[in-house]
Amino acid sequence: MSAASPPAALAKESEGSEGSKGSKGSAGPGRSGRLRRARWRRGAVPYLLLAPALLTFGVFKAYPVIDSLLLSFTTGSGAATRDAGLANYRRLLDDPLFWTALRNTGEILVVQVPLMLGLALLMAVGINSALVRWRTVWRLGVFMPSVTGLVATGVMFAYLLKADDGAVNWLLNAVGLPSVDWLGQPVWARMAVVVVLTWHYTGYNAVIYLAGLQSIPRELYEAAMVDGAGPIRRFTSITVPALRPVLLFTVVLSTIGTLQLFDEPYVLTGGGPDNATLTVSMYLYQNGFRYFDFGYASAIAYALTLLVSVLGAVQMRLMGEKDK
Template sequence: MTALLTEQGRDVTRRGPAAPRPSRRGRFARRRERPGLWFALPAAALLAIFFAYPLAVSLLQSFFSTSGGTTTFVGFAQYARLFADPLVGQSLLNAGLILVVQVPLMIGLAVGLAYLLNQAWLRFKGGFRLMTFLPAITTLVAYAVVFRVMLATDGGAINQLLGLLGAAPVDWLNNEWWARVALIGAITWRWTGYNMVIILAGLQAIPAELYEAARIDGAGRWQTFRHIVVPQLRPVLIFTTVTSTIGALQLFDENFVLTGGGPNNATLTPVLYLYKVGFQQFDSGYASAIAWMLVALTAVISFVQFRLMREKS
């Protein structure tokens, strides 16, 4: 039964709770957000044109095959072709070798250098930091060309130095294993300083009270590093490891300039193979399938690394 109420001399029927009226502050906040949306629109449009649209087109293109100017829908045939292509397996093997050897080596060097540069007794820290970080600001092609000249079999600076030490010259870029060593060395030289700066920032964010408490408890340098520094650096190490893994899987510039993927495909990586398939063989459908295979592989490896290295609750 409906209850009748009298309010200011009028009968009002209570039909239920009244809908809340928007406050003036809420309307004002929404009004203030509109210019921000307009300012973000150009960036969103550029993102859609140069990222989202090519991404969607490449995915669609991976289901088609072009031959003789005729494009045919082939479904998942391009992805099935990946499992039968020996060069795909070779490129993944090379990328896996670089990932297993180069990434831990580089992260270990970066942690060691960052820990050294974080010591209070070290003088000229600014100069050492600059020297360590300088390789990170050189262009990829330029430093790869320099390494190619230095590693030349005849007249290269590295072989000249080995000759002064009484060692025989090494055919760095024409031997399968030495080419891999040269490539790993070049990448490590280029990116160690970059990761060192990130890790150094993480070290400087560790509270000094933790070091003082460890010193009072009688912890040595190794115990302090193991039980304080490493746990506090876990988020930074996760970030540097995941980004370095992605970089190793997407390696292109260094091996393209140094070896061109040789000798005997010893330094062929998935992105370099994608380039050869797409821009030398003009097989855009298969190149798109390689690209999406690499995207899936990178996502899976990054997720596994994050799960293994995440901080335990």
């Protein structure tokens, strides 16, 4: 009995080892499956977090853009909508009112953007000066107009610029100058729009420039002063080159905003007198929501989009960093 016990023990050990190997082999696929599921869950978490934003973008951004593009190739409205091909875009080329709106927008852009950004830069340099006290108060003061509602701004200036009893003409008469029909003459109406835009957005750009100025190392100005550079030379050789990215940002943003100009002339002049302040966005609105010609309005929108893209690319090319 004792002689037979060792072989029996060895047999039991071999059976136990085979059983343990079998249990490990059966546990291997289950463990790898759990690892795959865990990896899948970790990989799916970012997409689940992005899903609300992607869904919102698709419903409220991507779908309207694609649908309006398809709409620009149609004519009519409602159930009477039918394909028109490129007819709406060919119509743009022969539409004198569209070219009038485009010319008005361009004239306002050429005058208003340089004037506004020039004043904003001067204001920022002045506030950043070491001689100015209470910078926070000044910064808040120049920024306040930009948070005023556009409709409220237009209504306010409509009262200020009235020909009969407006405050601006009252001040002109007080100093011996004749009254001006600000909103009744084409040239002065466009200038009134320029004034409103400049008042509303100059402070916003000044704060952006001020942030850029405060990031310029003071050592550069001190070294330039040691070399004998005056204020103008320091401004042109240090300030302007250092602000190049900020200048590019404000120029592109202001250009895009002016090309999409709608609120101020709509409230201030309604596009008049004699379409002198009619802008492309106002003409788009008239065709879409007054005449219900949504196909042509969509074509105007995409023509404006193309114009904005081309001007933005040209400005980026001219004012961007040069390759060395």
